Structures are given as C-alpha cells and as structure tokens.
Amino acid sequence: MRLRVKFSKHGALRFIGHLDVMRYFQKAIRRANIDIAYSEGFSPHQIMTFAAPLGVGLESNGEYMDIEVNSITGSGQIMDALNGQMVDGIEVLEVKLLPDNAGNAMASVFAASYSIRFREGFRPVFLSVRSLDDFYGQQEIEVTKKTKRSEVTFDMKPYIYELGLGDDGEVVRLTVDASSAGNLKPALVMRAYYEMNGSELDEYALLITREETYLNAGNAEQPRLMPLGFIGSDF
Amino acid sequence: MRKLALSDDILLQVEKPARYIGNEVNSVMKDKESIAVRFAMCFPDVYEIGMSHLGIQIIYDMLNRFDDVWCERVYSPWPDLDAVLRERRIPLFALESQEPIKDFDFLGITIQYEMCYTNILQVLDLSGIPLIAKERTWGHPIVIGGGPCAYNPEPIADFFDLFYIGEGETQYRPLIDLYRQCREGNVSREEFIVRAARLPGIYAPQLYEVSYNEDGTIKAFTPKRDDIPATVTKEIVTDLTNTYYPEKPVVPFIKCTQDRVVLEIQRGCIRGCRFCQAGQLYRPVRERSVDMLKDYAIKMLDNTGYEEITLSSLSSSDYSKLEELVGFLIDSCREKKVNISLPSLRIDAFSLDVMEKVQDVKKSSLTFAPEAGSQRLRNVINKGLTEEVILNGAAMAFQGGWNRVKLYFMLGLPTETDNDIRGIAELSNKISAVYYETVPKEKRNGKVQIVASTSFFVPKPFTPFQWAAQCTKEEFLDKAYKTRKAIMEQLNQKSIKYNWHEADASVMEGIFARGDRRLCKPIMEAYKKGCIFDAWGEYYRHDVWIETFEECGIDIAFYTTRERGIDEVFPWDFIDCGVSKEFLRREWQKALNEQVTENCREKCSACGAARFGCGICCVERDYS
Numbered sequence: 001m002r003l004r005v006k007f008s009k010h011g012a013l014r015f016i017g018h019l020d021v022m023r024y025f026q027k028a029i030r031r032a033n034i035d036i037a038y039s040e041g042f043s044p045h046q047i048m049t050f051a052a053p054l055g056v057g058l059e060s061n062g063e064y065m066d067i068e069v070n071s072i073t074g075s076g077q078i079m080d081a082l083n084g085q086m087v088d089g090i091e092v093l094e095v096k097l098l099p100d101n102a103g104n105a106m107a108s109v110f111a112a113s114y115s116i117r118f119r120e121g122f123r124p125v126f127l128s129v130r131s132l133d134d135f136y137g138q139q140e141i142e143v144t145k146k147t148k149r150s151e152v153t154f155d156m157k158p159y160i161y162e163l164g165l166g167d168d169g170e171v172v173r174l175t176v177d178a179s180s181a182g183n184l185k186p187a188l189v190m191r192a193y194y195e196m197n198g199s200e201l202d203e204y205a206l207l208i209t210r211e212e213t214y215l216n217a218g219n220a221e222q223p224r225l226m227p228l229g230f231i232g233s234d235f
Numbered sequence: 236m237r238k239l240a241l242s243d244d245i246l247l248q249v250e251k252p253a254r255y256i257g258n259e260v261n262s263v264m265k266d267k268e269s270i271a272v273r274f275a276m277c278f279p280d281v282y283e284i285g286m287s288h289l290g291i292q293i294i295y296d297m298l299n300r301f302d303d304v305w306c307e308r309v310y311s312p313w314p315d316l317d318a319v320l321r322e323r324r325i326p327l328f329a330l331e332s333q334e335p336i337k338d339f340d341f342l343g344i345t346i347q348y349e350m351c352y353t354n355i356l357q358v359l360d361l362s363g364i365p366l367i368a369k370e371r372t373w374g375h376p377i378v379i380g381g382g383p384c385a386y387n388p389e390p391i392a393d394f395f396d397l398f399y400i401g402e403g404e405t406q407y408r409p410l411i412d413l414y415r416q417c418r419e420g421n422v423s424r425e426e427f428i429v430r431a432a433r434l435p436g437i438y439a440p441q442l443y444e445v446s447y448n449e450d451g452t453i454k455a456f457t458p459k460r461d462d463i464p465a466t467v468t469k470e471i472v473t474d475l476t477n478t479y480y481p482e483k484p485v486v487p488f489i490k491c492t493q494d495r496v497v498l499e500i501q502r503g504c505i506r507g508c509r510f511c512q513a514g515q516l517y518r519p520v521r522e523r524s525v526d527m528l529k530d531y532a533i534k535m536l537d538n539t540g541y542e543e544i545t546l547s548s549l550s551s552s553d554y555s556k557l558e559e560l561v562g563f564l565i566d567s568c569r570e571k572k573v574n575i576s577l578p579s580l581r582i583d584a585f586s587l588d589v590m591e592k593v594q595d596v597k598k599s600s601l602t603f604a605p606e607a608g609s610q611r612l613r614n615v616i617n618k619g620l621t622e623e624v625i626l627n628g629a630a631m632a633f634q635g636g637w638n639r640v641k642l643y644f645m646l647g648l649p650t651e652t653d654n655d656i657r658g659i660a661e662l663s664n665k666i667s668a669v670y671y672e673t674v675p676k677e678k679r680n681g682k683v684q685i686v687a688s689t690s691f692f693v694p695k696p697f698t699p700f701q702w703a704a705q706c707t708k709e710e711f712l713d714k715a716y717k718t719r720k721a722i723m724e725q726l727n728q729k730s731i732k733y734n735w736h737e738a739d740a741s742v743m744e745g746i747f748a749r750g751d752r753r754l755c756k757p758i759m760e761a762y763k764k765g766c767i768f769d770a771w772g773e774y775y776r777h778d779v780w781i782e783t784f785e786e787c788g789i790d791i792a793f794y795t796t797r798e799r800g801i802d803e804v805f806p807w808d809f810i811d812c813g814v815s816k817e818f819l820r821r822e823w824q825k826a827l828n829e830q831v832t833e834n835c836r837e838k839c840s841a842c843g844a845a846r847f848g849c850g851i852c853c854v855e856r857d858y859s
C-alpha cells in the first residue's frame with residue numbers, strides 16, 4: 001500500500017537541504033512507528049519517493065512524498081503519529097491512500113505554484129498588475145539559462161501557466177511547469193520580468209513559498225492541474 | 236517560532252547553514268525566565284565533529300535534567316562564517332536560544348585534542364569574552380575546560396577560569412550550587428573561583444604559580460594561597476550503571492561523523508599499553524551492566540530513529556558480557572532493520588562470527604593494531620599482541636572469506652631501531668603470505684590487500700613514556716621512508732599499500748601535549764596571526780607557528796626531543812589521575828628492559844587507581 005504524505009516547510013527548516021529532509025523523514029517515520037516497507041537485500045532501506053526537491057531558502061505549503069507501508073490504521077492516526085515527531089517548521093498536512101495504478105510522486109509532478117514576496121526594501125517600483133500583464137502577454141519570453149556546459153536560450157512562455165499579482169498588490173502568484181522535462185525555477189521567471197523592466201534581479205530580494213505541487217488530471221493538450229494528493233483518498 | 240541569530244543573506248551564503256540553526260530533534264528548549272543558570276557547552280571544532288562527541292551529549296542531557304539549568308550547544312563557526320561574524324560584529328551565539336554566549340553563566344569547553352587550542356580562542360573572541368581569564372568580570376561567563384587535554388591544562392591555563400579534571404557527571408551539580416549561592420550572595424567573581432577551587436576535581440589555574448630552574452624545567456608549582464589544595468584529584472563515576480546517560484540524544488539534520496546511536500559500554504582499559512594516555516587516565520576499568528545497555532539501546536533507537544547503533548569503549552573485546560550484548564543487539568536490530576556497526580574487536584572466532592552476521596563480508600576489512608613491527612618493541616610498549624595471534628587471526632579470517640587487512644603501526648617509539656621498522660614490512664608480508672597458504676586458488680576472491688598505516692608517536696602526560704624523547708620531524712620522515720623501502724623489498728609488496736601521516740602536526744601536538752604555561756603566549760600570538768582550525772590540513776599553517784615560537788623565544792626541542800630527567804617536575808604533576816608517578820616510573824624502567832606488565836584482569840600491578848574503590852579493582856581475580 002502506498003501513502004501520499006503532504007507537508008509544509010517553514011522557518012529555520014528552509015535551510016535544511018533536500019537530502020537532509022529525506023534523512024529527517026526516515027528517522028521520523030521510525031520514531032512514529034509507521035509500519036513502513038523496506039527494500040530487499042543486504043542493507044534494506046525505506047521505500048520512499050519525494051515529489052520535487054525544494055531549493056534551500058524556500059518555504060513550502062505543498063511538499064509531497066510517497067511511502068510504501070505494510071499496514072495502515074487511519075489517515076488521521078498516521079498524520080498525528082507523524083506530527084508527534086516533527087520539529088518546529090515541518091508539519092504533516094494530509095495523508096492519503098493511493099490507488100494501485102497511481103504513478104509515483106516524482107513522476108506525477110506536472111506543475112507547481114508559488115507566492116513570491118519581496119524582502120523589505122526590495123519591492124521593485126515597477127511591480128503592478130499591468131507590468132506583470134505586459135510581461136506575461138508577450139508572444140515569447142526569451143531567457144538564457146546557464147547549464148554546467150553551455151548557455152541555452154529558450155522561450156519559457158509555454159511553461160508558465162499563470163502569472164498575476166495577489167489582491168494585496170504585494171505578492172506575485174506564479175504557476176509553472178515543474179515536471180522533470182520542463183521544470184522552471186520561479187527566480188528565472190522573475191529575472192526575465194526584471195530585465196524587461198530594465199532592472200537586474202538580486203535573487204536575495206525574493207521570498208519564495210511553494211504553495212502547491214500539481215499533477216495533470218487532464219491530458220497533454222488540455223492540462224487540468226490538481227494537487228498531487230488529489231488521486232488519493234482518506235482511509 | 237525562534238528568531239535566528241543570523242540573517243537569511245548570511246545563511247544563504249555560508250556552507251551548510253544547518254550548522255547554525257539548532258532546532259534538531261531532541262534538542263532542549265527551556266523558558267529562560269524560569270531557569271537560574273545558563274550553560275553553553277562547546278566543542279571547539281566544526282558542528283559535524285562536535286555533534287559526534289558522546290561526552291557532550293552526556294553532559295548536555297545531565298545539565299538539562301536540572302530544573303534550574305538550561306544547557307545549550309555551540310561549535311566553532313567554519314572559516315566562512317567566522318569572517319562574516321567578524322566583519323559584521325555579530326556575537327557568537329548558542330544553537331538553541333540563538334542568543335549571545337557572552338550573556339551565559341558558564342561556557343564549558345571540551346578539549347579533546349591539542350590542535351584545537353586556537354579554536355578555543357576563536358570561540359572566546361567571537362563571543363566577546365576577554366581571552367585572558369583575569370580580565371573577565373561577572374559580565375562574562377565562567378569559562379571552564381574539560382576533557383582529556385585538561386589533564387595537562389597548562390599550555391592554555393591563561394584562557395580558562397576553571398578546569399574540570401575527570402568525568403563530568405559528578406561535580407557539576409555542586410559547582411552550579413556554589414555558583415548560584417555566590418551570585419545570590421553578591422560574592423565577587425574572584426572569591427567564587429577560590430571557592431570553586433576547593434571542590435574536588437576543580438582546578439583554577441590563576442590561583443597557582445610556577446617557578447623555573449635555570450635549565451627551564453619547573454622548580455616548583457604551588458598554590459598562591461594556603462586554603463586551596465596543592466593537588467587536584469580527578470573525578471570519576473564509581474557506578475556507571477546508575478548514573479546519567481542520554482535516552483534522547485540530539486539528532487542532527489546534516490550527516491555527522493558519528494551518525495548513529497552510541498552505546499558506551501565501559502570506561503577505562505585493562506591493557507596498559509605504555510604509549511596510550513586514555514588507558515592510564517580512565518583507570519580503573521568500569522563496566523555498565525548489560526541490562527542497562529540493552530534497555531538504553533532500545534530506548535535510544537526508539538527516541539532518535541537512527542538506523543545504526545555502535546558500541547563505544549577503549550577495548551570492546553574486554554567487556555565481560557560482550558557476547559550477550561551483541562547477541563541481543565543482533566536479534567532486536569534485525570527486527571527493527573537497524574545496522575550494527577562494530578568497533579574494532581580483537582580478531583578471534585567470536586568476532587569473526589559476529590562480523591559475518593552483521594556486516595557485508597565483501598565490503599569489510601579486518602583491522603589489527605600491532606602498533607610496532609617486532610615482538611621486542613611490542614614488549615617495550617606493552618602491547619600484548621603476538622605475531623602468532625595476528626597470523627592465526629588472519630588465517631581464520633581469510634578462510635572465512637575476508638581478503639582485506641588494515642594494519643596500524645607507530646613510528647618513533649622509544650628504543651626503536653631499523654630492525655623494528657623492517658618488522659613492519661615483514662609482518663605485512665607474512666600476513667599476505669598466510670592468505671596464499673590458507674586459501675586454495677579456486678576459493679580466492681581476488682588478491683589479498685594489506686594496508687599498513689603508520690602514525691608518528693607523540694609522548695603524552697600520565698603515560699610511562701612521559702619521560703621519553705620525541706623524534707624530530709626529520710627523524711620521523713626518515714623512518715617513514717625506511718618503512719616504505721622495506722615494504723618495497725618484500726616478496727608480496729604488490730599486495731601491500733603503505734600510508735603515513737604528516738610529520739609537522741605531530742611535532743606541534745608534541746609541543747602542546749607536554750607543554751607548560753609559557754606556551755600560552757605563542758598560542759595567543761599564532762591565533763592573532765590568523766591560525767584557526769589547526770586540526771584541518773587545509774588550514775594548518777606550520778610556518779606561522781614555527782615563526783611565532785621563535786618570536787616568543789620558545790625552544791621547540793625543549794618540549795619535544797628532550798628526554799626528561801627521572802625526577803623532573805612536570806607541568807601536570809599537580810594533577811592526581813589515580814595512577815601514581817611511581818607506577819609510571821616503574822613502567823618506564825620495565826619498558827626499557829623490554830618487560831611486559833600483566834593486564835588488570837590477570838594481575839593487579841598496583842598502579843594506584845584501586846583507591847577509587849570501584850571497577851576492576853574490586854573484582855576478585857582468578858589466579859588459578
């Protein structure tokens with residue numbers, strides 16, 4: 001049986017990297033006495049898959065991992081057991097049972113939404129509904145991405161699903177491709193936005209929270225974004 | 236949520252920000268308004284090293300059980316953060332509360348190796364605490380040192396208000412009570428230190444004075460007042476079963492050197508190897524009961540979620556209930572999917588059987604520590620390991636499927652000759668020959684691999700070799716080249732790999748190990764010139780140290796290569812570690828006569844530790 005666990009990551013925990021979060025959960029699951037399944041072989045390890053790694057410094061309200069278990073009690077009980085073992089800054093938000101045919105958390109990731117706030121003194125003067133519309137309304141949004149070997153210029157427009165300003169006029173809402181094929185970092189989008197406005201982005205300016213991670217419940221032509229936990233059920 | 240001491244921009248620019256944020260599983264948060272004493276416990280090295288240290292976990296747990304005390308942790312900021320803290324004038328802080336160390340009541344520093352001395356100054360300096368103890372006021376914490384290097388605290392005497400000599404479990408409660416009483420009674424800091432110096436095991440260096448002979452040796456070491464003791468006796472826990480031990484050790488987020496549950500099974504060692512300081516300092520051998528250990532193993536695994544457990548002691552094979560304990564761990568760990576990582580055990584039928592059960596045979600290698608290449612020299616150092624035992628153990632292991640062997644030796648031991656050095660090569664060769672003799676061709680799993688490593692011998696206080704001359708750097712390197720040459724001449728030389736250590740750091744370690752208070756000055760000067768993290772090859776600046784010793788008029792040879800007179804007063808003689816100087820003198824003489832001494836289980840050699848009235852000293856021996 002596979003469970004999909006949703007959790008948030010805030011505060012000091014922003015500075016714990018992805019691999020260390022995995023190690024953290026492996027220990028927490030042992031402490032919580034979850035009946036997790038182990039791989040075969042001489043050095044068995046917990047069967048566990050994380051959806052999408054979160055960069056150091058980012059907060060999140062929508063992280064996911066799948067764990068394979070041998071037996072289950074109830075969603076609420078497992079969630080409480082895990083939350084009884086969490087440190088300040090990580091909270092388990094939901095635990096769902098996955099159908100047998102569900103793809104794993106990592107392979108299912110299609111998109112992610114972000115809230116982008118600005119640190120004190122870093123709010124760009126050009127930030128407005130209109131300037132964001134102008135930016136997103138372009139036919140093509142060219143950006144140069146540096147990889148280890150080379151620089152590639154590509155059009156990121158098809159990878160942005162939503163871009164706008166929150167009601168308070170302070171928070172940028174962004175939904176982008178987060179699949180393994182087209183994963184787009186929110187800072188890269190913001191860099192292009194700054195450049196269009198004749199400004200250069202200092203990445204430190206941004207306070208980024210991943211709000212949700214999505215799977216595609218539609219098809220390739222007509223995607224329908226639903227939270228990763230959508231295909232699971234309470235038990 | 237806690238406010239971090241470092242801003243996001245700093246945490247995002249330094250390597251491994253998780254070193255500085257605290258908040259780990261089982262770390263202890265208290266309401267600072269409801270406690271009386273704030274204690275910062277420091278391991279003066281980087282987080283991953285410091286968090287792997289068992290002693291701090293024990294003291295941290297104990298102090299936090301006291302309702303009136305909150306113990307927090309602090310480690311050396313890595314050089315990247317060090318630079319930022321200096322530039323922005325951010326005071327060093329404790330991990331739990333993220334508040335400045337300067338505002339604490341105590342700063343306790345464990346001193347595990349000599350090469351961390353400049354890091355002690357780094358911690359004090361970044362905290363805004365005067366480096367020199369006598370310049371401190373009640374506005375600064377009481378700086379107290381402990382750990383093995385506190386058994387010769389003199390090279391760092393100026394920097395500490397107090398040293399705690401011995402095991403921490405016993406005197407912290409009385410010391411904290413005394414502190415509270417003095418603070419509440421408006422007693423001066425100086426008077427508190429005097430009163431603390433009367434507690435067992437507590438040494439206040441500023442209350443003692445040293446005079447020197449013309450040749451630079453110590454003439455007298457005496458208390459400045461007659462109401463404090465002339466001798467400080469080490470503190471020990473007489474019953475290791477009914478005492479403090481953490482059920483919930485702190486679990487770091489990032490991978491540390493020791494990333495597992497550590498079960499300390501006993502303290503002390505029965506063996507009495509003459510080069511080994513720990514073997515003398517921690518006498519007598521005291522075991523924890525096997526029932527306590529079983530109970531703690533389960534509790535600690537349950538409370539941490541670790542996937543591995545290991546045993547800690549100086550010589551685990553000598554623990555009397557080892558079979559019972561390991562059997563229990565194998566059974567309960569299999570159930571919990573926990574790995575057992577065994578410390579190096581003496582190679583015999585039992586340990587090979589256990590290793591086969593708990594480890595992947597193909598991956599593991601056997602470890603022998605003959606320490607010296609010839610039987611003659613092994614007798615000098617009282618290492619009770621014979622060639623026959625090594626070769627039999629190797630043969631048994633090779634038949635069991637092992638084909639990798641690690642060998643540890645020391646170069647520069649007293650009385651060592653070229654023959655002893657050649658013995659290292661010959662022993663390595665004989666072991667590889669055993670492989671080809673015992674394992675038939677069709678059963679061989681590739682070639683046998685022998686890795687022989689040598690370290691350079693540094694004489695330590697409270698050992699029979701405390702009188703011995705240390706080699707010069709040139710002599711050390713010459714010995715390493717001879718070892719390499721001798722290995723190259725062996726028949727099976729292609730199966731033997733040889734590693735040796737750097738000689739510079741061994742010279743430095745030798746200066747500090749048997750140093751006196753006159754070294755405080757060069758340590759301070761080297762720190763001011765930027766020396767920190769001397770234990771890390773990439774930061775160790777040998778040339779700066781040598782230059783600083785010259786500037787301070789320190790003759791390195793006086794501390795290292797000089798053989799001490801048998802009646803010389805040593806800087807550490809005021810400490811009574813249980814083992815008498817008379818016993819050590821006898822052992823030094825026996826070493827020179829190539830005579831071995833029985834281990835504590837075979838026979839009592841009257842070292843002096845029996846007066847603690849515990850452990851092996853109180854066990855009936857079977858002389859039949």
